[in-house]
Amino acid sequence: MSLSSDGPKIMPDAESAREAIETESIAVRRHGPFVHLRERWNELPRQAQWAWLLIVVAIAFALPYLNFFPLTTEPGNDWPIACFSMAVYALVGVGLNIVIGYAGLLDLGYVAFFAVGSYTAAMFTSPDSPLAKIPYLWTLPLAIAITMFFGVLLGVPTLRLRGDYLAIVTLGFGEIVRILATIIPAMNGQVGFQNVGHPPGTDAHGLPVFVVSNGTPWYWLTLAVIIIVLLLAGNLERSRVGRAWVAIREDEDAAEIMGVPTFKYKVWAFAMGAGVGGLSGALFAGQVGFVNNQKFDVQTSILFVAAVVLGGAGNKVGALLGGAIVAYIPVRFTAIADYKYLIFGVVLVLLMIFRSQGLVPAKMRLLAFARRAMHWVPPTEPKSAPESANATEGSAS
């Protein structure tokens, strides 16, 4: 478990190591539609990027009204509520991506944080709960705080484990939370909590804006939350925190030796991911208006992981899309909804074979002022030396 790989491991012959590296540098040329798109995106000036983002955000906000044929859900599924559900899954994807995508910690019990967030919102607003009541919107930061606490609670004892071991322990944690909800009397088990609170506000007729039957305001609220979370996650990504996470993902031992306090940053990754999970859980509880112990099973956890892997682990936009797709497919194609795990399974297998990096592959920007580096980089002129040719073409293409 320690750095045994550096010591007693049989040292590969340096010459063969060299060859391996040089062959790999040719092999890593990536293709795909998104690579080209990303290059063009990166070349755009800052203002143009913001303008495009504004358009995307505007379309996203208009989504509940874009209820026409190829997009719309099948009869029986409400389109605005489907939009909300997509947004919640997208938010879950962004949160889980911090844990899996950035720090490379496979968390198979993420639904536990979602559950903690849901129960926080329910127990502090529902009349069925013995706890003191607070306004719904206050439960959002509270849910973040409580789930972050649970994230640390889970992280401190388990994050000394790696890889498969960590995955198994998190899987167990997910089950523990669900079972606790069943056996602790105050959590009402299957009876659950009715009439979970909602944000204030009434329309022209004096009726509340946020109701269970109308997904649109909930969707807008969630979308606003997503945008804030994306901005904050972007800040983390382009900082020593994001770099520490990716360094841990790439090579934990090397990261530690380069001065990264790996344990501390792994716990932070868990806490941050948990906070976003709790936030999405609280939003979900608000819209549905009812929370009991039936919604937080292992399958949902696996679905969350599938969303991140499908979209592209390590890329927050990818995880966002992955989450939205995972929520969208069952409501768009009701006929196949019962087979959704089968279909997602097949899709994931195919994806792993043909596009293992996910729909939107990760190419993280880990520096806050990367553009400043550009003036340092001398223009690459074509090289004649045979050795360098391989390496240069690799990324210049």
Next chain:
Amino acid sequence: MSDAVQAVPASDDIETFDEPALVEGAESEREVAVEVGENLVEVRNLTMKFGGLLALDDVSFDIKRGEILGLIGPNGAGKTTCFNAMTGVYKPTSGDVLLEGVSLKGRKQHKITRMGLARTFQNIRLFGDMTALENVVVGLDARHRTSVPGALLRLPRHVREEASSIDRGMALLEFVGIAQHAEKRARELSYGSQRRLEIARALATDPKLLCLDEPAAGFNPAEKEELMALIRAIREEGYTVLLIEHDMKLVMGVTDRIVVLEFGRKLADDVPKAIRNDPRVIAAYLGEPEDDAA
């Protein structure tokens, strides 16, 4: 790639060797003491056992500030074990390592790095998905103090550190001669560039002692020459260097002093010239055909 002797440097990586001074903005933020003589690191009776295997047996030596110390020995002599025990990767069975008089015993690896002991790896261990510049900035982060909330909210310290890290990172890449590859992913770099990037990343942690674990493995003679120049330039900048190397020509050419290990024990500790003529060393090591070692 054949190992045939090439008259011209085969890579484009080596350009900035005439003036290896760190560019402005890249200087260490710490006061570097350059006077040679005083002990920087003291290795005291270091013993390392793996089960029944005695990998290091009561090894003691000093590293003086500002020198380049070579650590050599035949395969399996315990060079890398000694390295790992010093840098906290292994917990020594007994003995101690002092950095400027402070014991490193029982400290976490990242703490040891922050105390001023950085290393490279025999088998390259870069962060493959990060660009070269990002790899170096991970090293620089060892000296940064931005907190997670600070990064989340882009507080002034974060902004200041991020801005300076670009300049220092680029200067370090330029120093090792791979500035033109700053935006490439580490795994896309050529082998020689990867080795150089490892050195740049270790230098970025602003070490008092830089430990290089076989930096010339897999290099051709021309590249070895350039590496020697780089190691000398690193010393000129005020860093102390501990060099593990198989290649005797390189070790003899660049070090001030050499410690020889054999079967986990210290065999000799002297200037290169004396080591070259030491009959015990010749018997243990130089008696073998030199070509095999490289």
